[in-house]
Amino acid sequence: MIIAIASGKGGTGKTTIACNLAAGLEKPVTLLDCDVEQPNAHLFLQPRWTGSELFHLDVPEIDAERCSLCGACQELCQFNAIAILPEIAMTFPELCHSCRGCALVCQEEAIGWSKRLVGEVRWGCRGMVSLVEGRLRVGEAMAPPLIEQVRKHQGLEGELTLIDAPPGTSCPVVASLWGADFALLVTEPTPFGLNDLELAVGAVRKLGLPMGLVINRCDIGDRRVHRFAEQQGIPILLEMPFDKKTAEAYARGSLLVEVLPQWKEAMVQLYEKILETLRSWKAAC
Structure with a gap:
């Protein structure tokens, strides 16, 4: 109980x-x-x-060479942990809830993972x-x-x-x-x-x-x-x-x-x- x-x-x-x-x-x-x-x-x-x-929590790392800047990951993330700018994709690990949804919607397989100590x-x-x-x-x-x-x-x-x-x-x-x-x-x-x-x-x-x-x-x-x-x-x-x-x-x-x-x-x-x-x-x- x-x-x-x-x-x-x-x-x-x-x-x-x-x-x-x-x-x-x-x-x-x-x-x-x-x-x-x-x-x-x-x-x-x-x-x-x-x-x-x-x-630790898994947080995304975006491979700039693979990323097409399509914005699918940014659109999915409800916590603003990813920002797609005209020439670069940025991540904010402190905002990430480690749901891994961004990797699921990435058609280019450009998202890897690193560890953040919680x-x-x-x-x-x-x-x-x-x-x-x-x-x-x-x-x-x-x-x-x-x-x-x-x-x-x-x-x-x-x-x-x-x-x-x-x-x-x-x-x-x-x-x-x-x-x-x-x-x-x-x-x-x-x-x-x-x-x-x-x-x-x-x-x-x-x-x-x-x-x-x-x-x-x-x-x-x-x-x-x-x-x-x-x-x-x-x-x-x-x-x-x-x-x-x-x-x-x-x-x-x-x-x-x-x-x-x-x-x-x-x-x-x-x-x-x-x-x-x-x-x-x-x-x-």
């Missing part, structure tokens, strides 16, 4: 929930840190790294938790292909995989949520939290995923997030109040399930509620 943990905005506690859920279940879990622009699950899990690989994937473990993270190269804008590469490391069939998705609702989030069995949305009861939660709920519904809600720092702010969840029929699976000891442990980079017993109990109950919600959703379908 694949549970994607997401949020409409950063700072809601998404990674905290992901790491502590993974560590608190005391069963084999694979955690995929798909927030490739700012991976930080390793700060809490402190895994023993066991391997890594560089990830980022790195590394993996390690801590106890029964396997952590896989992607790390986007500085200055790189193409996060979804690296996220898809991280997703290839998900656990075996029958094992639990957790996905720590990037914040927001853009393409990297969709790449992280795609193919998941359940979306766990983490929010906070503030106007900003509600605004971004509405966007996240819309994205999850477009993907047709069942979802549940975690409200972090539930004793601050107001009740508008609660009313929104009720109106939308989204179950609130966990409410975590603000707690000084929790904040101190978080600031030290500790796993909360290891130092605060209430967090371990809360994570086990959260997982059971996710399973129950998923069963109810499947029965309703």
Whole structure:
């Protein structure tokens, strides 16, 4: 089963929930840190790294001697990665999505391929938790292909995989949520939290995923997030109040399930509620 943990905005506690859920279940879990622009699950899990690989994308190189400047490749490319000028064909590797469509429409067979470094994937473990993270190269804008590469490391069939998705609702989030069995949305009861939660709920519904809600720092702010969840029929699976000891442990980079017993109990109950919600959703379908 694949549970994607997401949020409409950063700072809601998404990674905290992901790491502590993974560590608190005391069963084999694979955690995929798909927030490739700012991976930080390793700060809490402190895994023993066991391997890594560089990830490259294929980008086109145009043979000027073969190219007839017909413009078919430029017309096909929806990302403006190829420009056909009167005397030369130019490519922009940073814009290329590596779909290879340009080579398919080139009648002159003038398109070859080179490699462009996008980022790195590394993996390690801590106890029964396997952590896989992607790390986007500085200055790189193409996060979804690296996220898809991280997703290839998900656990075996029958094992639990957790996905720590990037914040927001853009393409990297969709790449992280795609193919998941359940979306766990983490929010906070503030106007900003509600605004971004509405966007996240819309994205999850477009993907047709069942979802549940975690409200972090539930004793601050107001009740508008609660009313929104009720109106939308989204179950609130966990409410975590603000707690000084929790904040101190978080600031030290500790796993909360290891130092605060209430967090371990809360994570086990959260997982059971996710399973129950998923069963109810499947029965309703």
